[in-house]
Amino acid sequence: MSLVTTDLAATVGTITMNHGRKHNALSAALVDDLLAAFDVMERAKARALVLRAPKGVKVWSAGHDVKELPAGGRDPLGWNDPLRTVIRRIGDFPAPVIALVEGTVWGGACELALSCDLVIATPEVTFAITPAKLSVPYNVTGLLTFMSRMPLPVLKEMAFTGEPVDAARALSLGFVNHVQQAADIDAFVMKMAARIALNAPLSVTAMKRSIGILAAASPLPPIMFEQIQGERRKVWDSTDYREGMAAFLERREPVYKGE
Ligand code: LCV
Numbered sequence: 001m002s003l004v005t006t007d008l009a010a011t012v013g014t015i016t017m018n019h020g021r022k023h024n025a026l027s028a029a030l031v032d033d034l035l036a037a038f039d040v041m042e043r044a045k046a047r048a049l050v051l052r053a054p055k056g057v058k059v060w061s062a063g064h065d066v067k068e069l070p071a072g073g074r075d076p077l078g079w080n081d082p083l084r085t086v087i088r089r090i091g092d093f094p095a096p097v098i099a100l101v102e103g104t105v106w107g108g109a110c111e112l113a114l115s116c117d118l119v120i121a122t123p124e125v126t127f128a129i130t131p132a133k134l135s136v137p138y139n140v141t142g143l144l145t146f147m148s149r150m151p152l153p154v155l156k157e158m159a160f161t162g163e164p165v166d167a168a169r170a171l172s173l174g175f176v177n178h179v180q181q182a183a184d185i186d187a188f189v190m191k192m193a194a195r196i197a198l199n200a201p202l203s204v205t206a207m208k209r210s211i212g213i214l215a216a217a218s219p220l221p222p223i224m225f226e227q228i229q230g231e232r233r234k235v236w237d238s239t240d241y242r243e244g245m246a247a248f249l250e251r252r253e254p255v256y257k258g259e
Contacts, residue, residue: 094208127158238259
């Protein structure tokens, strides 16, 4: 049974992440079903796409499936990681993707939501960037996603503390487009999606792709990329990395020693 449901109303598609038992943790299985759903919607030439969880969820997505992270000794967020793959798919999708967010959003799911073209949330939504809590070295394109959505001091606060930021603050900082009450958000999002779908799809796609290319156009000399990878390897090779995984699985607070 698929872990997502899809709906296509005229030229507006909706993909619903529906693995409630694991709070939509972005496992390989859930991401595979998401990718299949994106392909269905692209073949159907959807002109706007809504990415959501079931109505009224407590957790939109619990982020990367921690139980699928490598035990150590290699990059936990490499090119073929399911989270990286679905993030790229959102950017590649020809039509605008609108994140309809209810519930709490954790770790890589923050990047999933913020990599969408528009983010619309209820007031109860919170976003928590959690790599520091798990001793995970977030990856280059992931950090660039966050850097392009919010001021550096805000990203540093979220990344270093791991503490949630609520929808009102996210709206004031610009990484949420609108905040709507739970009773109103579905109609609000579908009205915006329908408005987008009435516009010229070739123009919308060209602008989405051009903006994406321009926003990602940050020339990084290879030596700097290797320097970043060196910093990240210190983390994924550390005993702290293994402590972060163990603490999560044992449902206890981690004790980090900086080694
Ligand atoms: C696997 C899970 C998860 C999960 N993975 O329900 O950004 S990075 O670098 O940090 C990146 C690596 C990343 O995204 O890491 C993941 C960051 N996510 C989090 O830190 C959130 C972890 N989850 C939670 O704090 C709680 O599950 C919340 C607060 C979301 C919900 O709490 P609640 O008490 O309602 P449970 O914790 O009981 O979770 C229900 C089931 O979902 C699994 C969890 O292990 C449990 O499974 P079992 O019943 O089999 O034990 N689950 C939740 N999150 N990220 N599995």
